[in-house]
Amino acid sequence: MQLELRHLEAVRVIAEAGSLGRAAVRLGVSQPALSAQLRRIEAVTGGELFVRSRRGVQPTPLGEMVLSAARRVLGEMEALTAGTRAAAPHPTLRIGGILLVLIDRLLGHTEEELPGHEIDITIEHSATRLTRMLGAGQYDAILYGEIADHEVPLPEGVVARTLIAKEPACVRLAATHPLAAQDEIKLIDLAGETFTTLTDEDDGGPEGMADACRRAGFTPTLRYRIDDRKMRWQLIAAERAVSLCQPTSPPAEGTVLRPLAGDPLTGRIRLAWNRAGLSEHHAGLLYRAAARAYLDSIPTNTFYRAWWEARPELHPALD
Structure with a gap:
């Protein structure tokens, strides 16, 4: 599996929401589906991206690195979308x-x-x-x-x-x-x-x-x-x-x-x-x-x- 924009978006939303449950709601998927997707993403990145506790989830050091890259890539794609739209008549x-x-x-x-x-x-x-x-x-x-x-x-x-x-x-x-x-x-x-x-x-x-x-x-x-x-x-x-x-x-x-x-x-x-x-x-x-x-x-x-x-x-x- 290769990482796609939707995988980077999932990582960003999980970090912002602070829990898999809230992130699943924002992404419009079930929590089990998001958990399975996160496991697949972690298999590609080579380790856990979040530590889980009763208070929610927090990025690991590896997660922080992936999250930083995800925000940068998604930000560039969002800027591209906004720029092309601004040029529309x-x-x-x-x-x-x-x-x-x-x-x-x-x-x-x-x-x-x-x-x-x-x-x-x-x-x-x-x-x-x-x-x-x-x-x-x-x-x-x-x-x-x-x-x-x-x-x-x-x-x-x-x-x-x-x-x-x-x-x-x-x-x-x-x-x-x-x-x-x-x-x-x-x-x-x-x-x-x-x-x-x-x-x-x-x-x-x-x-x-x-x-x-x-x-x-x-x-x-x-x-x-x-x-x-x-x-x-x-x-x-x-x-x-x-x-x-x-x-x-x-x-x-x-x-x-x-x-x-x-x-x-x-x-x-x-x-x-x-x-x-x-x-x-x-x-x-x-x-x-x-x-x-x-x-x-x-x-x-x-x-x-x-x-x-x-x-x-x-x-x-x-x-």
């Missing part, structure tokens, strides 16, 4: 995003603000992967969230603008749950509940939730990590879990969305773009499209509409 506008609610409504507004452009929207499950691909020129712009005080690091050549400066976390729970009858829920009342979240959240969400729960007086039980939105909602509807959600999250059969008293956890939404792929003017139009998409989602939540209207200083500028 009418490049497609490539947008990457996390599973944010506004992505559902973004396409129509982007077509209105940027008529004539072909648009490619891709969903990723890792903010780290999104920003790295943006910096490498594989996306022109990305939309992502940050929870609490967490800040996603951005590569050189990338500019970011805050779209929504603050939004409160809500809790989604079964419509039959005893707490569902309340207009708002205290975070401490969720002590003892089982939480579900996305598979690979590196936006500060799990850490922010844990910190908020500790301040409330308990340690949350996070048992289910599921990317599929429908599957997560079915799990909640069956009273097997609860989940913290954006306040603009749409209705889901068998579940209700309730505000958390006192806003113990908040997040923000940001738009970032690569200067080499998107002009300031087009970035402004995309910002406007994303803002309009977000504003469209506010009426789905009566509580949040009142919360939002009382805070005009948080509203995005549309001019």
